[in-house]
Amino acid sequence: MSTINRTIIEIHALETTAAGNLNRDDTGSPKTVEYGGTTRARVSSQAWKRPTRELFKELVDPNDLGIRTKRVVEELTGRILECRGDLSEEQATMLAETVLQGGAGIKLEKPRKKKADEIDDDGRVKQSQYLLFLGNRQYDQLADLAIEATDTDDPIKKIKGDKKRIKQIVSNDRSIDVTLFGRMVADDTDLNVDACAQVAHAISVQTVEPESDFFTAVDDNQRNGGEDEAGDVGAAMMGQVEFNAATFYRYANVDANRLQDRLGDVNATAKAVSAFVQAFLTSVPQGKINTFGQNVLPDLIVVNLRDTQAVNMVGAFERPVAPDYVQHATEALVRRQQDLDRAYDIAPVKTWVVRIGDDTVAADALVDGKTTSLRDMVVDIERTIANRLTQE
Known part of the structure; x- marks a missing residue:
């Protein structure tokens, strides 16, 4: 034996x-x-x-690695447009969203609007609700699937009918870093990868005790000796950092x-x-x-x-x-x-x-x-x- x-x-x-x-x-x-x-x-x-x-x-080889991001729709949209530059960004985005949410079952939502953001909600691309770790080869295969669907009368319907194939592409992820570090998909445990x-x-x-470093920063344009700067040796900012x-x-x-x-x-x-x-x-x-x-x-x-x-x-x-x-x-x-x-x-x-x-x-x-x-x-x-x- x-x-x-x-x-x-x-x-x-x-x-x-x-x-x-x-x-x-x-x-x-x-x-x-x-x-x-x-x-x-x-x-x-x-x-x-x-x-x-x-x-x-x-x-x-970077092709054997994955990408961990919430911006999965943007990533897939970009790959679709690389192969089909004749599509509008809106069309490519719709295809990407359908593949990821309608096909793979990944929940998407529009990112939270920032206070200073004047862009209308409709102008922001949806994101996954969590960081999704997906291989580069998987993105390419999903893009190919979406492009294939454009040759049919109803691309959206075609993609939704390919759920089994889409899930197979995602679950068959052989990216080195995804395999080493694992992947958790809350929406579908079948897509999880054990590290x-x-x-x-x-x-x-x-035994270690943290220390504190007090620091100052000098204003290069400060004029020493000015009326409003009496006694100021040049410190325009100060603070401390532990180490x-x-x-x-x-x-x-x-x-x-x-x-x-x-x-x-x-x-x-x-x-x-x-x-x-x-x-x-x-x-x-x-x-x-x-x-x-x-x-x-x-x-x-x-x-x-x-x-x-x-x-x-x-x-x-x-x-x-x-x-x-x-x-x-x-x-x-x-x-x-x-x-x-x-x-x-x-x-x-x-x-x-x-x-x-x-x-x-x-x-x-x-x-x-x-x-x-x-x-x-x-x-x-x-x-x-x-x-x-x-x-x-």
Whole structure:
């Protein structure tokens, strides 16, 4: 009997950020969480998924990606007009609305009118009631269907009669990011897509308290010494912003078997997994990035291929580590993995380690000193995934 059961990629990273406010709460403060009895810095999974998806555009064919938007009618209208420029925008919009609402069953409504908006309600294009994640290829196929209908005597009736075909197009979405991150359609659960990737909230390995930066801005045209400016040293604006700096533990996993079930192709699955690994590890949340410039890369990366189940190692940091944070966090992470592997007999099929500096040397024990580079690791992950899925 084959010893291969499952193919799961598990990603762990230690990343020391610059001072910043990567992910704000409703008051504008950096997000936190109580863990192990102390306050930790936190970056939500959503805040890291967004830049991860943005990097996909550089790593895979854009046609294999999706668009998440409420402006679904505008998107589909544009594609219809690209193919049938002889149609008026009003005609194309009507076709798009019929395909999406009359065919796919997606509820549409006109966007809420802004106070300063003088445009009549009839001039605003309908939107979906929620963000809809739909693949580029699905939009193109729906546009083709709408254009086909224009060759009939009653295009609207023809589209409404193609409901089954329209739903099939939407449900058969094999876009890489839609498949990885999932899709929820409140109006029709048959169109839902279960995510093949899981991303945890990143938390700091040490106790962190937010700090506050008081700032001023100077008016370049202010004339020093004027009658109305006596005692004014030039500050035309002032305020404060909270920030923190921390070493974060980041975790995510991808179920390659479920991904293959959805994508239906071994090579496409292997490419999607490797792209996710690279994008997740090199992406940075954009919160206040122009103010703090938090463009950093991980100090340590540990990627495991498991045939049992994915395991989050956050328990390594239930007791906050002491300085030097990267060194002690690396040692804690290595101990946690070794202890769990022994206790539950879940040793990885293969492990890759990418690290920088002497503080991460303890991770060499996971790969017998055979560390690698990010580029070589991504290439090897893609090859290994393809080989395993082919054997299955």
